[in-house]
Structures are given as structure tokens and as C-alpha cells.
Amino acid sequence: MAEYVLILVSTVLVNNIVLARFLGLCPFMGVSRKLETALGMGLATTFVLTLSAVSSELVNTYLLDPLGLGYLRTIAFILVIAAIVQFTEMVVHKTSPVLYNLLGIYLPLITTNCAVLGVALLNVQEQHGFLKSALYGFGAAVGFSLVLVLFAAIRERLAAADVPVPFRGNAIALITAGLMSLAFMGFAGLVRA
Amino acid sequence: MIAVLAAIAALGGLALAFGALLGYASRRFKVEGNPLADQIEHLLPQTQCGQCGFAGCRPYAEAIARGEADINLCPPGGEAVIKALADLLGVEPKPLDESKAAPAEKRVAVIDENTCIGCTLCIQACPVDAILGAAKQMHTVIASECTGCELCIPPCPVECIRMVPVPRGIEDWKWPAPWGPQAPQTAAPPSRAEAA
Numbered sequence: 001m002a003e004y005v006l007i008l009v010s011t012v013l014v015n016n017i018v019l020a021r022f023l024g025l026c027p028f029m030g031v032s033r034k035l036e037t038a039l040g041m042g043l044a045t046t047f048v049l050t051l052s053a054v055s056s057e058l059v060n061t062y063l064l065d066p067l068g069l070g071y072l073r074t075i076a077f078i079l080v081i082a083a084i085v086q087f088t089e090m091v092v093h094k095t096s097p098v099l100y101n102l103l104g105i106y107l108p109l110i111t112t113n114c115a116v117l118g119v120a121l122l123n124v125q126e127q128h129g130f131l132k133s134a135l136y137g138f139g140a141a142v143g144f145s146l147v148l149v150l151f152a153a154i155r156e157r158l159a160a161a162d163v164p165v166p167f168r169g170n171a172i173a174l175i176t177a178g179l180m181s182l183a184f185m186g187f188a189g190l191v192r193a
Numbered sequence: 194m195i196a197v198l199a200a201i202a203a204l205g206g207l208a209l210a211f212g213a214l215l216g217y218a219s220r221r222f223k224v225e226g227n228p229l230a231d232q233i234e235h236l237l238p239q240t241q242c243g244q245c246g247f248a249g250c251r252p253y254a255e256a257i258a259r260g261e262a263d264i265n266l267c268p269p270g271g272e273a274v275i276k277a278l279a280d281l282l283g284v285e286p287k288p289l290d291e292s293k294a295a296p297a298e299k300r301v302a303v304i305d306e307n308t309c310i311g312c313t314l315c316i317q318a319c320p321v322d323a324i325l326g327a328a329k330q331m332h333t334v335i336a337s338e339c340t341g342c343e344l345c346i347p348p349c350p351v352e353c354i355r356m357v358p359v360p361r362g363i364e365d366w367k368w369p370a371p372w373g374p375q376a377p378q379t380a381a382p383p384s385r386a387e388a389a
Contacts, residue, residue, distance in 0.1 A: 063207065067199050076204060083211035087218050094222035 004135055011139030014190055017115050018147045019181040024115025028148060029173060031106075038152035042145025044106035046138065049116055051088065052081040053137025056120035057130055077120045085111045115144060151180065230258040236277045240269045241320045242342035257282075265290045269340045300356040301339040302346070306331050308353035315345035315354060 015021060018028050024045075031041045056077045064073055089107045093100045110116060119140045123133040154176055163172050234254035245266035247253040256262035257278070264278040265287050272289070279286035304315070304324075311329040323339045326332030334345075336359075346354050 059207070063203055067203050068196070069200050069203055072200060072204055076207060079204075079208055079211060083215060086215055087211075090215075090218045090222040093224050 004132070007132060007135050008139045008142075009190065011136055012143040012146065013184070013187040016143045016147060016184050016187075017119065017140040018144055019177075019184040021118065023118040024113055024144055027110065027113060027115075028144075028151065028177070029170070032148055032152040032155055032173075035149065035152045035156060038148045039145075041106050041110075042141075042148050045110055045113075045115070045144050045148075046141035047088075048081075048085055048107065048110050048113075049119055049141035049144070050134060050138045051084060052077075052116050053119050053123055053140075054130070054134045055084050056080050057123055057128070057133035060124055061130075073121065073124060074117070077117060081116055081120065082111050115140070147180065147184075151177065154180075230255045232281060233257050233278065236270075236274055236281065237267060238270045238274060238340070240340050240342060242269055242340065242344055244268050244342060263287075263290065269342060299359045300341045301336045301359055302334045302341070302343070302354050303336075303357045304332050304334055305353040305355065306333065308351050310351055312350060314348040314350065318345045318348045320344060 011017070017023050018025065027041055027045070031037050059076060059080050060073065064070060064076060069076075085107060089100075092107075119137050123136055126136075128136055155173060158172055158176065167175065230251075231254075234251055237250040237254055239250050241249040243249065245253045245262070245268075247256055247262070253262060253266070257264060264282065264284065265275050266289075267274050268289060272286075275289065276286050302323075309326075309331050311326060311331060313326065313328050313332070315332060316324045316326060320342065321338055321340055323335045324332055324345060325335060334354075341356065343356060346352075346356070
């Protein structure tokens with residue numbers, strides 16, 4: 001049990017996918033202008049990341065490893081993730097319009113996001129089992145959402161702040177992201193994972 | 194050789210399986226969206242004022258698309274929107290429904306600044322963000338943004354908002370409406386270009 005809690009804390013705070021591993025930076029900069037879009041993106045990412053971590057773990061265990069096809073891992077994972085996300089989008093569109101309105105535009109956006117693929121590959125690299133993979137994906141996504149929402153909140157305030165002219169726009173956003181990354185380094189001593 | 198074939202078979206099989214799954218899903222879970230409602234909504238002025246009797250522009254657009262609502266219920270859109278809707282739907286344009294319509298001349302809201310107590314209620318009611326002000330500060334209306342929808346009048350606790358007609362200037366002057374039995378059909382008189 002403690003092991004699973006450790007994975008969760010480690011992925012959310014210590015090895016945060018955005019601020020420590022520097023994956024998924026494009027949505028981090030792209031959809032963090034408004035708090036609501038950041039929340040929607042966070043939800044969609046949580047959904048996709050957990051799903052893709054699980055499905056690529058299954059493909060790896062039951063198809064690639066028995067046939068000794070480790071070298072096809074990246075391309076196979078891209079295929080699996082893209083197909084499963086598309087399939088889920090169709091099902092959600094049909095069955096739950098409310099959920100689709102919430103996640104709709106973000107789902108295709110993150111299909112082949114580097115964070116999604118990165119988590120799937122990291123799972124293989126660290127030899128996680130099924131449950132650990134799911135938890136790792138979920139934790140990474142929660143970390144991503146947390147950072148995205150925090151960053152969006154900061155950026156909303158930055159919009160009204162008196163920023164020196166050369167730093168306006170993306171420059172101050174990147175500096176802020178760097179400072180957030182520095183702050184998250186403070187979690188490094190929390191657990192060893 | 195076997196390894197190569199196994200790799201091709203594995204990845205090819207995977208791709209085929211997912212392709213079949215997606216193909217099946219796109220038929221099985223096909224959503225009958227209504228593109229017409231989207232087009233109609235695109236033409237509406239998006240003031241979300243509710244004067245048409247629906248909750249906003251989207252519900253009104255859906256009602257038109259279903260054929261449950263007439264095309265002449267949108268006072269902020271006026272004649273231009275009715276014409277555009279008539280073109281889109283291939284029906285005859287008709288005059289604005291007078292029961293829904295604001296008076297013929299354009300009117301804007303004006304806040305009596307001596308009476309205003311700065312309660313911000315009218316700001317929350319305004320669908321187009323045409324009212325400026327802050328709590329306990331005097332509010333004012335941006336006349337160029339006001340659509341004359343009158344939604345700010347009911348919430349005002351001190352009744353300091355009036356509707357004031359905008360005087361016709363040289364920009365928006367029109368020929369007076371014609372008299373006679375034809376008048377209801379041509380509530381909006383033809384412009385010069387059409388008359389010529």
C-alpha cells in the first residue's frame with residue numbers, strides 16, 4: 001500500500017511530468033491562458049493519460065514482449081494511444097454530451113502529446129506492472145493538471161500585472177514556468193523514488 | 194526472417210484491429226449533429242438577450258432548425274438577421290414580430306448618475322457588457338455597445354435606468370415607412386439602392 005502512495009506522491013510532486021521531466025510543455029504553455037480551459041485540459045489529460053498508460057502496458061506485456069519486439073515499442077504505443085483516444089472520443093460523443101462538451105476539443109489535442117507517450121515509455125523503462133502503470137499514469141496526469149491550473153492562475157494575474165515591456169507575453173510566462181520548476185525542486189527531498 | 198515477419202504481422206495486425214474498431218465505432222456511435230442549427234446560430238447576434246422567448250441564441254437557433262420557431266423573433270438582429278436567415282432557409286423574409294420587437298427607433302439605456310447607488314446588478318444583467326462601473330461607484334452605459342435589450346431595467350433597485358431614443362443621424366437615416374395596406378409587409382422601407 002505504502003508503495004502505491006509513494007508512486008502517487010512521486011509522480012504528482014517530485015517527478016512532476018512538466019516541471020521535473022519537461023514533458024508536455026506545449027499544452028502547458030498553450031492552454032494556460034484561462035483557468036477554465038486549463039481545468040478542461042487537465043481533466044481530459046487525466047482521462048487520456050490513465051487510459052493510455054494502461055492500454056500500452058497491456059500491449060507491451062501481451063504482444064511486444066512475447067514476440068521480442070521491444071524496438072517497435074514507440075510506434076506501437078503511438079498507434080495504440082491514438083486509436084484508443086479516438087475510440088473513446090466517439091463513445092463519449094455518443095453517450096454523454098455533457099462530458100463531451102467538457103472534454104471534446106481537448107481530447108484530440110492530447111492524443112499524441114509527448115507527456116502521454118512519455119509516461120507509457122517510462123512505465124516500460126521502470127518495469128511497472130499493470131496496477132502500478134495505471135497509478136503512474138494517473139499520478140502524472142494529476143501532477144500535470146495541478147501545475148497547469150496553478151500556472152493558469154498565475155498567468156491570469158500576470159495579464160493585469162505591470163510587466164516591463166521586453167518581458168511581456170510569452171517571455172514572462174517562460175520565466176514564471178522556470179521559477180515554478182525551481183519551486184518544485186524543493187519537493188526532491190520528500191521521497192526517494 | 195521469422196522475426197521480420199513476426200514484427201510485420203504483429204504491428205499490421207494491431208493496426209488492422211484498431212482500424213476495424215474505429216471504423217465500426219464511427220458507424221455505431223455516429224452522432225446526428227444538426228449542422229443547420231450551427232449555421233443559424235452563426236447568423237444570430239449572440240447578445241443572449243432572450244427577447245425571442247428562448248434562453249439564448251443557441252436554443253433559438255435549434256428551435257428554428259427544428260421548425261418550431263419563426264425567423265422574425267430577434268429584435269437585436271433586426272432586419273439584417275431576418276434577411277440572412279430567410280436566405281439560409283429559403284423562405285420569404287417577414288417583418289420583425291412586433292410583439293417581441295422594441296420600438297422601431299433604436300434606443301439605448303442611460304443611467305441617471307445622481308440616483309445610481311452602485312449596486313452592480315445591472316452590470317450582471319447586461320448580456321453585451323455595455324455597462325461600466327464597480328461596487329459603490331457610479332455606473333454608466335457605453336452607448337455604442339448597448340443593444341437596447343432592456344434587460345438591465347428590471348434588476349435596478351432604484352429605477353435609475355431609462356431607455357433613450359438615439360436620434361437618427363446622417364449615417365443611419367432611412368426613408369419613412371410607406372402608408373397603406375402594404376405597410377405591414379414592408380415595415381422596413383426599401384433602401385435607396387433597391388428603390389432605384
